[in-house]
Amino acid sequence: MQYEKYSLLQLVDMIKTHKVTSEELTRYFVARCEEKKEYNALLEIFDDAIENAKAMDKKISEGFDGKLAGIPVIIKDNIFYEGKKCTCSSKFLENYVAQYCSTVVQKLLEAGAIIIARANMDEFAMGSSTENSAFGLTHNALDFDRVPGGSSGGSATSVALGLAPLALGTDTGGSIRQPSAYNGIVGIKPTYGRVSRFGVVAFSSSIEQVGPMTKTVADNAYALEVLAGKCTHDETSIAAPIDFLQNIEKPIKSIKIGLVNEVEAMLCGMESEKAYKSAIEVLKNKGAEFVKVSMPSFSLALPCYYIIAPAEATSNLGRFDGIKYTKRVEGADINETYSKSRSAGFGKEVKRRIMLGNFVLSSGFFDAYYIKAKAVQQALIDESKKIFSVCDAILLPTTTGTAFKLGEKKDPISMYKEDYFTIPANMMKLPAISVPHEKGENGMPLAVQIMGKEFDEKTIYQIAHAIEGGVHGI
Amino acid sequence: MEYDVVIGLEVHAELKTKTKVFCPCKNEFGGQPNTHCCPVCLGLPGALPTLNKEALKLAIKAGLALGCQINELSVFERKNYFYPDLPKAYQISQMVRPICLGGHLKVGEKEIPINRIHLEEDAGKLIHSSDGSVTMIDYNRGGVPLIELVTEALQEPHLESAEEAVEFLEKLRQVYIFTGVADCEIEKGQMRADVNVSIKPKGSSAFGTKVEMKNIMGFKAVYRAINYEIERQKNILSKGGVIEQETRRWDDNAQESYTMRKKENAQDYRYFPDPDLLAVEVSKTVVDEIRREIPMLPEELKEKYLSLGLSDYEASIIVKDQNLIDFFEKTLKLCSNAKAISNWLLGEISSLSKDDNMIKISPDDMAKIINLMDDGKLNRSVAKTIFTKAWNENVDVEALAKTLGGNLSETELEEMIVSIIEKNPKAVSDYQNGAEPEKLLKWFVGQVMKESRGKANAVKAEEILKEKLK
Numbered sequence A: 001m002q003y004e005k006y007s008l009l010q011l012v013d014m015i016k017t018h019k020v021t022s023e024e025l026t027r028y029f030v031a032r033c034e035e036k037k038e039y040n041a042l043l044e045i046f047d048d049a050i051e052n053a054k055a056m057d058k059k060i061s062e063g064f065d066g067k068l069a070g071i072p073v074i075i076k077d078n079i080f081y082e083g084k085k086c087t088c089s090s091k092f093l094e095n096y097v098a099q100y101c102s103t104v105v106q107k108l109l110e111a112g113a114i115i116i117a118r119a120n121m122d123e124f125a126m127g128s129s130t131e132n133s134a135f136g137l138t139h140n141a142l143d144f145d146r147v148p149g150g151s152s153g154g155s156a157t158s159v160a161l162g163l164a165p166l167a168l169g170t171d172t173g174g175s176i177r178q179p180s181a182y183n184g185i186v187g188i189k190p191t192y193g194r195v196s197r198f199g200v201v202a203f204s205s206s207i208e209q210v211g212p213m214t215k216t217v218a219d220n221a222y223a224l225e226v227l228a229g230k231c232t233h234d235e236t237s238i239a240a241p242i243d244f245l246q247n248i249e250k251p252i253k254s255i256k257i258g259l260v261n262e263v264e265a266m267l268c269g270m271e272s273e274k275a276y277k278s279a280i281e282v283l284k285n286k287g288a289e290f291v292k293v294s295m296p297s298f299s300l301a302l303p304c305y306y307i308i309a310p311a312e313a314t315s316n317l318g319r320f321d322g323i324k325y326t327k328r329v330e331g332a333d334i335n336e337t338y339s340k341s342r343s344a345g346f347g348k349e350v351k352r353r354i355m356l357g358n359f360v361l362s363s364g365f366f367d368a369y370y371i372k373a374k375a376v377q378q379a380l381i382d383e384s385k386k387i388f389s390v391c392d393a394i395l396l397p398t399t400t401g402t403a404f405k406l407g408e409k410k411d412p413i414s415m416y417k418e419d420y421f422t423i424p425a426n427m428m429k430l431p432a433i434s435v436p437h438e439k440g441e442n443g444m445p446l447a448v449q450i451m452g453k454e455f456d457e458k459t460i461y462q463i464a465h466a467i468e469g470g471v472h473g474i
Numbered sequence B: 001m002e003y004d005v006v007i008g009l010e011v012h013a014e015l016k017t018k019t020k021v022f023c024p025c026k027n028e029f030g031g032q033p034n035t036h037c038c039p040v041c042l043g044l045p046g047a048l049p050t051l052n053k054e055a056l057k058l059a060i061k062a063g064l065a066l067g068c069q070i071n072e073l074s075v076f077e078r079k080n081y082f083y084p085d086l087p088k089a090y091q092i093s094q095m096v097r098p099i100c101l102g103g104h105l106k107v108g109e110k111e112i113p114i115n116r117i118h119l120e121e122d123a124g125k126l127i128h129s130s131d132g133s134v135t136m137i138d139y140n141r142g143g144v145p146l147i148e149l150v151t152e153a154l155q156e157p158h159l160e161s162a163e164e165a166v167e168f169l170e171k172l173r174q175v176y177i178f179t180g181v182a183d184c185e186i187e188k189g190q191m192r193a194d195v196n197v198s199i200k201p202k203g204s205s206a207f208g209t210k211v212e213m214k215n216i217m218g219f220k221a222v223y224r225a226i227n228y229e230i231e232r233q234k235n236i237l238s239k240g241g242v243i244e245q246e247t248r249r250w251d252d253n254a255q256e257s258y259t260m261r262k263k264e265n266a267q268d269y270r271y272f273p274d275p276d277l278l279a280v281e282v283s284k285t286v287v288d289e290i291r292r293e294i295p296m297l298p299e300e301l302k303e304k305y306l307s308l309g310l311s312d313y314e315a316s317i318i319v320k321d322q323n324l325i326d327f328f329e330k331t332l333k334l335c336s337n338a339k340a341i342s343n344w345l346l347g348e349i350s351s352l353s354k355d356d357n358m359i360k361i362s363p364d365d366m367a368k369i370i371n372l373m374d375d376g377k378l379n380r381s382v383a384k385t386i387f388t389k390a391w392n393e394n395v396d397v398e399a400l401a402k403t404l405g406g407n408l409s410e411t412e413l414e415e416m417i418v419s420i421i422e423k424n425p426k427a428v429s430d431y432q433n434g435a436e437p438e439k440l441l442k443w444f445v446g447q448v449m450k451e452s453r454g455k456a457n458a459v460k461a462e463e464i465l466k467e468k469l470k
Helices: A008-016 A022-035 A049-061 A103-110 A153-161 A177-183 A217-227 A261-267 A273-285 A298-319 A334-345 A348-361 A366-387 A412-419 A423-428 A457-468 B053-065 B162-179 B219-238 B284-292 B298-307 B312-319 B322-334 B338-352 B363-374 B380-392 B397-403 B410-423 B425-433 B437-451 B458-468
Strands: A042-045 A072-076 A114-119 A166-171 A186-189 A209-214 A256-260 A289-293 A393-397 A432-439 A445-452 B003-014 B077-080 B090-093 B104-107 B110-121 B125-128 B135-138 B145-151 B191-201 B211-216 B246-251 B256-262
Touching (some): A008 A022, A022 A042, A103 A217, A114 A153, A153 A177, A166 A186, A177 A186, A261 A298, A298 A412, A298 B077, A366 A423, A445 A457, B003 B219, B053 B284, B191 B219, B219 B246, B322 B363, B425 B437, B437 B458
Parallel strands (some): A072 A114
Antiparallel strands (some): A042 A114, B003 B145, B110 B145
């Protein structure tokens, strides 16, 4: 059996109907992980996976029917799984072992998932190509010479290679959606507050979310139902109905979709224009209505992101000081130890953002940068509210084009621009899903993005499902 | 040249909550190092704080007791700096929108204005090995809730002397203990003060350069540190020098301070709102509920006691001790003779409870004894006997008063006095004509006590004697 050809939902059903055991599935996917090692998508394959699968089979035989009973899952390496290493692809945490379980891992385990591996990423989730990992870059699943996108590049390549039917990523500015687009899979950044951040190593706390990465839209909705929910450990998590599969098969007739003038102007002539236009056609044919809307601050989301995210990152990464975490380089005094340890422990991109964050928070600059960026963020939120008073969702491209070549983007600014279309959803705290659609001239996948109202994942899943064309098995 | 002294205080007090401010770990002094810790207070990656509502309530209570405004919306911010006792490399504190604003505390006749009180988390503790080669960290204290009160030194009136500063701290400590907000045990570091001092030529409106001294332990040390700093600054100015803005460390053993950090090396804390915590909304209803829980404060109680006829000295002693207040208040509910309660409290009770600080007589028994005396049914010496019995064992005060004879009734007393007067005509005439009537009156009282074997009420006897001897 080639289990990688099945969707998550199909595998769940096969386990439920005893067509396959968790042990068989886990052995199969673990072997596949070993086979595809040259992609460097994974940092570690857990050696207790098969044992856990056997135990799960026993539970299943005793009547356990968790939503992910027996299903192999891969997690991004910034998510704590107690007793397992969690490195964030940083030398600083090279041998760091998670001391507790994150809420999302807890939920996966409670649902019966078998976590088989941890996936490579850009160091501390800072990057858009997974080239910023201290443990080597990851390759695109469809073209070995291309980037998988980032920062959840390891997770995206894993799903696309069929190393597991589900991987978790985190999305701070597009880190789930962009690599999903580049690898031809489905990824969602849920509404801020939808999924607990407890136990996820923080980069930019006010905008990031954990989300599922899968081959199909329905798989994705199913997996998010496991992850979502108010968490007592996370004040910013919010209780809202978990109803993602409710409308997924419903026709999209008369659903109103917003097309943003500023985005269309920008997109003109880009590789992704093809996917965007074709998606409009598909949706139109299925009865969706389109509304032209304006979001004047759209282009400001990116620069604001590069103020707010580094500011929070600077503070979040302060704890990696060489005292409590592994990368200590002794100096003459405590301050020198701090600076030597941090110089040795962090990679270039992380240092760049720490410097940037410190600058924008410094006295004398705080008002001009941080406060202003927060004001623009509010303006974006206000604009989105206005737009959502006349439509149900917004259609956007996910990226400017297909995956670029490894080593192609040397200039950090050109790399930052990768997230031009994805960052606004983070800044506005709204849910956005990337769904593969069309291919570029090079044969690589393109994708579109649907952004929804706060906590209205239900509708964007419905629209994404319509674009996908109801593909189930791959 | 004469100088005006301007003193500002920043006072940290550990709140008396069961658990820490952002996690469910125990808020308890001591314990094996690093045993009252969890991912949150250890600042482990991915851990998130959640606000302890009890800490918020106590902070509000402290603010209300000091007449502060309670902000309907307050915000936690991150104060970023590196130090090994600070596991996240930032302290969760409040900057732009603290929980409490304004307020004041009376020192002498001055209402010293308070700038703010905010809620924050304490840091861990560094323990240096005796040879100085190793520093260990104990995070048990990390995450303990603190309130920081900042006085308003730039307004009038402000603190102008070490005496006033110490009085402010003592009064503040009383308020915190009184309202149950904090225990403020100095030796446990539960109350710590940063002091800033500046001086200016007398009458000048421009403020001098302020020098800060951080984390001074104990009020006596505060007193000495301030006086040392005033003298140091005066010395510099008198020699034509300039005061440098700096942070100094007070060494109470050496009785001197030394430079810790100059202005140019001042920390930039890069405050910004903590994205992990929601803004705190406090409704008027909640504030009113908390306000109702605040007991009368020492100043108010003292006023009340003075009005009940206690002396300033008596009232001051009682309001300093919660045990005494509790006993006094409870007894007062059963017996209206405040002065007598105070006499017993500061006399017999204080001396018997000196060692263990335990009052072993119930307010109920105390009230009965005083009431029996006031009704003339018990004289002082029998009352004392009953008091001692009641202190040591469970007794029925009223029954005891009867068996120990209680007092002569007023008629019996009068009859006895008449008979004594009749038996001593010489003493009577000496009293009426002699040089020392007071002395003779005492002698008569003595006779009454002797004849009644102590069962007469001496005060009453004296009254009757005066009347009969006219």
